Amino acid sequence: MSATKTITFTLNGEQVTAEIAPHHNLIEMLQNQFDLFGARESCGQGICGSCTVSVNGRAVSGCLYLAAFADGAEVVTVEHLDADGKLDPVQGAFIEAGGFQCGFCTPGFVLMSKQLLDEQSDPDDDQIRHYLSGNLCRCGAYPEIMEAVKIAAKKRNKRESGI
Amino acid sequence: MLDGLADRMNWSAPFDRGRGTVRRGRGIAIGIKASVSPTTSVAIVYLFADGSCNLYCGTVDMGQGAVTVMAQIAGEVLNIPAERVKVVHPDTDVTPYDMATLGSRSTYHMGHAVRLAAEDARIKVQALAREVGLPEGSQVPLAELFQKKYKMQAGNIVGVGHYIPSYVPPDASGLTPQATPFWMIGGAGAEVEVDVETGHVVVTRLVNVADVGRPLNPRIVATQLSGAAIMQLGITLFEKMHHDNGQVTNASLADYKIPGIFDIPPIENETVEAIQHSGPFGAKGAGETGTFSVSPAIANAIHDAVGVRITELPLNPEAVFRALRAKQNQPLEDE
Ligand code: FES
Ligand code: FES
Numbered sequence: 149m150s151a152t153k154t155i156t157f158t159l160n161g162e163q164v165t166a167e168i169a170p171h172h173n174l175i176e177m178l179q180n181q182f183d184l185f186g187a188r189e190s191c192g193q194g195i196c197g198s199c200t201v202s203v204n205g206r207a208v209s210g211c212l213y214l215a216a217f218a219d220g221a222e223v224v225t226v227e228h229l230d231a232d233g234k235l236d237p238v239q240g241a242f243i244e245a246g247g248f249q250c251g252f253c254t255p256g257f258v259l260m261s262k263q264l265l266d267e268q269s270d271p272d273d274d275q276i277r278h279y280l281s282g283n284l285c286r287c288g289a290y291p292e293i294m295e296a297v298k299i300a301a302k303k304r305n306k307r308e309s310g311i
Numbered sequence: 312m313l314d315g316l317a318d319r320m321n322w323s324a325p326f327d328r329g330r331g332t333v334r335r336g337r338g339i340a341i342g343i344k345a346s347v348s349p350t351t352s353v354a355i356v357y358l359f360a361d362g363s364c365n366l367y368c369g370t371v372d373m374g375q376g377a378v379t380v381m382a383q384i385a386g387e388v389l390n391i392p393a394e395r396v397k398v399v400h401p402d403t404d405v406t407p408y409d410m411a412t413l414g415s416r417s418t419y420h421m422g423h424a425v426r427l428a429a430e431d432a433r434i435k436v437q438a439l440a441r442e443v444g445l446p447e448g449s450q451v452p453l454a455e456l457f458q459k460k461y462k463m464q465a466g467n468i469v470g471v472g473h474y475i476p477s478y479v480p481p482d483a484s485g486l487t488p489q490a491t492p493f494w495m496i497g498g499a500g501a502e503v504e505v506d507v508e509t510g511h512v513v514v515t516r517l518v519n520v521a522d523v524g525r526p527l528n529p530r531i532v533a534t535q536l537s538g539a540a541i542m543q544l545g546i547t548l549f550e551k552m553h554h555d556n557g558q559v560t561n562a563s564l565a566d567y568k569i570p571g572i573f574d575i576p577p578i579e580n581e582t583v584e585a586i587q588h589s590g591p592f593g594a595k596g597a598g599e600t601g602t603f604s605v606s607p608a609i610a611n612a613i614h615d616a617v618g619v620r621i622t623e624l625p626l627n628p629e630a631v632f633r634a635l636r637a638k639q640n641q642p643l644e645d646e
Contacts, residue, residue, distance in 0.1 A: 191563065195564045196564055246531070249373075249376075249534065249535070249538055250373050277573055281572055283572070284564065284571055286542070286569060287538045288537065288538040288541025289538060291537055291575065292534060292537075293572070
């Protein structure tokens with residue numbers, strides 16, 4: 149048995165504690181201890197982005213991020229985006245554009261798109277591509293995903309300007 | 312289909328052939344494939360006392376949208392909105408037999424089974440209406456029919472449908488008049504830039520034209536065609552499995568490159584107007600159709616650009632560069 153460690157952090161707005169081994173990554177912890185399966189490990193090498201989780205406001209690859217680093221941090225997963233009972237505009241836009249087939253990659257794309265739009269309210273095609281180049285979609289839903297990000301940008305900008 | 316391709320590709324307009332080390336070319340291709348045969352699908356429609364509807368079908372929805380389309384078919388026959396049909400996912404405890412979800416067969420085979428199951432249920436609903444004394448064609452909601460019969464919210468109706476296509480096995484000479492319930496026909500057009508110094512190919516435009524019969528859900532079909540073509544684009548340009556004594560040596564996304572968002576050319580998808588008269592509501596399979604012609608269309612475009620004919624995938628820079636050197640009578644030595 150490897151030594152375990154207790155960590156405390158905020159998970160989707162709630163203060164939580166977890167028992168973790170030093171080698172556990174964020175995904176293992178989220179799935180095994182919190183039943184959160186939105187972030188999924190696929191490549192396990194930091195290449196595909198399907199394991200994306202937000203830590204202290206930055207998207208990280210949960211497969212490469214040691215759970216121990218989450219101690220004291222603010223962790224948000226895709227499950228939190230509709231916490232107020234409404235889908236996040238990015239989620240709504242993915243549905244509107246049909247930005248997926250199997251959906252395996254979708255939580256990662258949604259979180260990355262959200263972070264992009266937080267930084268850049270009206271990105272052009274090149275900026276979108278650049279930002280999402282670390283996310284892979286085996287179903288090839290990229291054209292629809294591009295569309296979704298643009299729809300999401302419009303939705304968010306509308307909301308912001310209060311129209 | 313050829314007309315559709317030629318139109319979209321502006322085939323008769325002058326074409327920029329590129330200059331210097333970057334040469335441009337374009338190509339089209341058409342592919343035809345049979346659906347796997349003979350196979351069977353079975354479906355069950357279950358109508359509950361409150362009028363709700365479950366559909367038990369073994370088709371696996373892996374993102375192609377089968378659940379939506381099966382619900383549409385059942386809803387159409389039963390005259391209820393598709394979203395009121397609850398599709399029960401494959402589970403050998405409850406869902407009836409289906410051969411498999413493959414070979415672009417589900418919309419056609421399972422679609423028929425679902426249609427027949429829903430028709431069976433509809434006939435039973437009509438019988439129930441007669442039984443409780445309602446005139447032909449009365450549109451009394453199902454829950455009320457059950458209420459009238461059982462004097463409480465009770466009862467159920469089960470409709471079963473199965474589909475076995477007609478199929479004639481090939482004779483001794485390998486011929487058959489009925490090899491498959493339907494043929495899939497898919498065409499693609501590509502424009503490419505080839506860097507003659509490096510062998511690098513950039514696809515600058517990809518057009519898919521498909522005959523899917525009548526698309527039951529045009530939006531889903533377009534996404535399916537596009538996704539299929541993008542997967543084929545990866546197989547065409549760079550995906551290659553390496554083996555060492557039967558062991559795959561590049562089994563990771565770091566070593567086996569699949570298309571990322573920068574690899575996607577502007578892509579157009581079109582379905583030609585067609586009806587598959589033997590299919591459910593005129594439809595047939597669309598799963599593989601988008602894959603047939605991407606590789607040959609790109610290979611043709613490379614040929615058009617730089618005059619080399621490559622017949623093996625992937626068309627990666629090494630393959631193209633080797634072919635270019637061979638054409639100049641300066642073949643590269645094998646490692
Ligand atoms: S699983 Fe983490 S990047 Fe692929
Ligand atoms: S939707 Fe299937 S991998 Fe992206």
